[in-house]
Amino acid sequence: MAARPGPDRTAWLLLGAVLLLASTAAAQSCLSATFSGGQTFAQCNTLPVLGASLHWTYHPDSGTADVAFRAPQSTSGWVAWGINTERPNAMLGSSVFVASQDGNGVVSVLMTYLESTAPSLANNTLKFDVPVGPAAEYSGGAYTIYATVALPGNNTQQNTVWQAGPVSNGAIAQHPQSGANMQSYQVLDFLSGSSTGASNSRLHRRNIHGVLNAVAWGILIPTGAIIARYLRVFESADPAWFYLHIACQCSGYILGVAGWGLGLKLGSESVGVTYEPHRSIGISIFCLATLQIFALLLRPDKENKYRFYWNIYHHSVGYAVIVLSAVNIFEGLHILLPPSGYKTAYIVILATLGGIAVCLEAITWPIAIRKRRRNADKRATSNGNGWQQGA
Numbered sequence: 001m002a003a004r005p006g007p008d009r010t011a012w013l014l015l016g017a018v019l020l021l022a023s024t025a026a027a028q029s030c031l032s033a034t035f036s037g038g039q040t041f042a043q044c045n046t047l048p049v050l051g052a053s054l055h056w057t058y059h060p061d062s063g064t065a066d067v068a069f070r071a072p073q074s075t076s077g078w079v080a081w082g083i084n085t086e087r088p089n090a091m092l093g094s095s096v097f098v099a100s101q102d103g104n105g106v107v108s109v110l111m112t113y114l115e116s117t118a119p120s121l122a123n124n125t126l127k128f129d130v131p132v133g134p135a136a137e138y139s140g141g142a143y144t145i146y147a148t149v150a151l152p153g154n155n156t157q158q159n160t161v162w163q164a165g166p167v168s169n170g171a172i173a174q175h176p177q178s179g180a181n182m183q184s185y186q187v188l189d190f191l192s193g194s195s196t197g198a199s200n201s202r203l204h205r206r207n208i209h210g211v212l213n214a215v216a217w218g219i220l221i222p223t224g225a226i227i228a229r230y231l232r233v234f235e236s237a238d239p240a241w242f243y244l245h246i247a248c249q250c251s252g253y254i255l256g257v258a259g260w261g262l263g264l265k266l267g268s269e270s271v272g273v274t275y276e277p278h279r280s281i282g283i284s285i286f287c288l289a290t291l292q293i294f295a296l297l298l299r300p301d302k303e304n305k306y307r308f309y310w311n312i313y314h315h316s317v318g319y320a321v322i323v324l325s326a327v328n329i330f331e332g333l334h335i336l337l338p339p340s341g342y343k344t345a346y347i348v349i350l351a352t353l354g355g356i357a358v359c360l361e362a363i364t365w366p367i368a369i370r371k372r373r374r375n376a377d378k379r380a381t382s383n384g385n386g387w388q389q390g391a
C-alpha cells in the first residue's frame, strides 16, 4: 500500500512527543525528590497509583538494595511497601514495612509478613533479611520508609507491593478494597529499573470485563425485552420483532458470557479477595440467562394449554435477569471506581431505556387492548397464526 499522506505521520510524531514528555515528566518527579541527611539513590520509579515513588541503589556484590519508599498520607493514616516472596500481584504472602504515627507524631515502622487478608501484624516476621534499618519519617504530608533489603533469592526481579490506609484507635486498619488500592503492585527489576505494570494489564482486563457486561446485560438484553414487549403489538412488525428480539438476546448472551468468564478469571487471580455480592449476583445472572436459552427449546406450541405458564416463567426470569444485571453493574462500578463519567453514562442509559419503555407502554396499551378484543372475537372461527400473541 502507498505511504499515507502527511496528517497521519504528524499525528504519530505528536503522540511520540507527548509520550516522551510524559515519561520524562514522570521520571523527573521522582528524580527531583530529596532525602533527609542528603542521602541519594541511584534509581527511582514513580509508581502508577497512590502517588507513591520508590528510590533505590542496588548493590550486586551483596545482592542488596538500599530502598526509600515515599507516599503521601494524612497524619491519621499508614503507608506500606514490601516484596511478595510467594506470588506476583497479591497482598497475601508479602513481607512489608508499614509506617504510621501516634498522636504525638512519633513515627514507627512495623516489619510484618502478611499471612492472610486479616493479618496478625506481628513485628519482625519478614521473609527476607534487612541488614540496615528500617527507619521512617513524616514530612510535607508524606511518609518515607528507609531500609536496606536482601533481595530474596538474590534475584533482581521482585514482586513489589505498596499500600495506604487509615489508622483507627491507634491501630493499623484495613485499606480500601477498590480502585487504586487494588492496583498497587508491580514486578520491578532492581538492576534495570524496568517495571512490568502487571497492575495495568489487570486493570485493562477489568475494564474490558466491565464494558462487555454493561453492553451485554445492561443494554442489549433490556433492549431485546423492550422490542419483544412493545414491537409485537404492531401488526406490521409481526415476524420482524421476533427476530430482532432473538438477535438482541443471543448477541447479549454471547457477549455477556464472555464478560462473565473474564470476571471469573479475574476473581480466581485475586487471591484472598472476593467481591461477594458482585460474584454471587453474576453467577445467578448467568444461570438464569442460560435457563432462559434452554427454555426456548421447551417452548410449548402457541395453542398448548401450558404455553400460558411458560410465558409467565419466560417473562419473570427475563425481568429478573434485567433487574439483577442493573444491580450488578452498579456493584461493579463500585469496585472498579472508574472516573465518575462512567457511572453517569450508565445512569443515563438506564434512564433512557426506562423512559422509552414508559412511552411505549402508554402508546401500545390501547392497541394491545383493541387487538386482544378482536382476537377473542376471531378465536371461534379461526386459529390465528404468527408470533404476535403471547410469544
Ligand SMILES: *[C@@H]1O[C@H](CO)[C@@H](O)[C@H](O)[C@H]1NC(C)=O
Pocket (backbone or CB within 6 Å): 060, 061, 062, 063, 154
Ligand atoms: C548475588 O548475585 C551476584 C551476581 O549474580 C553475585 O555476584 C553475588 O555474589 C550474589 N550475592 C549473594 C549474597 O549471593
Ligand SMILES: *[C@@H]1O[C@H](CO)[C@@H](O)[C@H](O)[C@H]1NC(C)=O
Pocket (backbone or CB within 6 Å): 108, 109, 110, 111, 123, 124
Ligand atoms: C518493630 O521492631 C523493630 C526492630 O526490632 C523496631 O525498631 C520497631 O520499632 C518495631 N515496630 C513497632 C511498630 O513496634
